[in-house]
Amino acid sequence: MILTPRNVLTSTPMEPFATKVAILAQKLAEILAEKLGHKSSFFQESCLPSTCYLRLNRYPPCPIPSDIYGLMPHTDSDFLTILHQDQVGGLQLVKDGQWIGVKPNPEALVINIGDLFQAWSNDCYKSVKHCAVTHPTKERFSAAYFLCPSYETVIESCSMPSVYRKFSFREYRQKVQEDVQLYGYKVGLS
Numbered sequence: 001m002i003l004t005p006r007n008v009l010t011s012t013p014m015e016p017f018a019t020k021v022a023i024l025a026q027k028l029a030e031i032l033a034e035k036l037g038h039k040s041s042f043f044q045e046s047c048l049p050s051t052c053y054l055r056l057n058r059y060p061p062c063p064i065p066s067d068i069y070g071l072m073p074h075t076d077s078d079f080l081t082i083l084h085q086d087q088v089g090g091l092q093l094v095k096d097g098q099w100i101g102v103k104p105n106p107e108a109l110v111i112n113i114g115d116l117f118q119a120w121s122n123d124c125y126k127s128v129k130h131c132a133v134t135h136p137t138k139e140r141f142s143a144a145y146f147l148c149p150s151y152e153t154v155i156e157s158c159s160m161p162s163v164y165r166k167f168s169f170r171e172y173r174q175k176v177q178e179d180v181q182l183y184g185y186k187v188g189l190s
Helices: 005-009 013-037 044-048 115-120 169-183
Strands: 053-059 069-074 081-083 091-095 098-101 110-113 129-133 140-147
Touching: 013 044, 013 053, 013 081, 013 140, 053 069, 115 169
Parallel strands: none
Antiparallel strands: 053 140, 069 129, 081 110, 081 140, 091 098, 091 129
């Protein structure tokens, strides 16, 4: 059997997972919006199945000390990220200025606020800086679902006065790419 993008999705258990986390991401975005006092269909209208994506990550074992990154420290550029990590662990996030490991739990998903939600919420919700470190002897896997809008979607704060100017997702992605080329990392919202 030749695997094409279409039959890879339909021939693996990832399709039901992707469908469920897509529904969960939409629901969480709506709940967070309601907590800010906004009953908005913004996320349903802007974050379509064709603009969101699922990424599978594989981190091979690395015998060099655990400060070698499988994924450099960063914030996610989307609205929300839903992550399932395996039992090896390696996800770390910054809390109170310190890096802490997120203990794997097979019954839990990790939900990250992304940069777009931070801007949309006018800094009420903050994007989480995180990274993935390698394990010296074990291979690690994770699956991350990203709730993203179309490139044309304009992001503006849901309340005033706004901390951020209006921008399109396309503008933001281009800025991130420029930052990485200039500095070697994403500067983020400004």
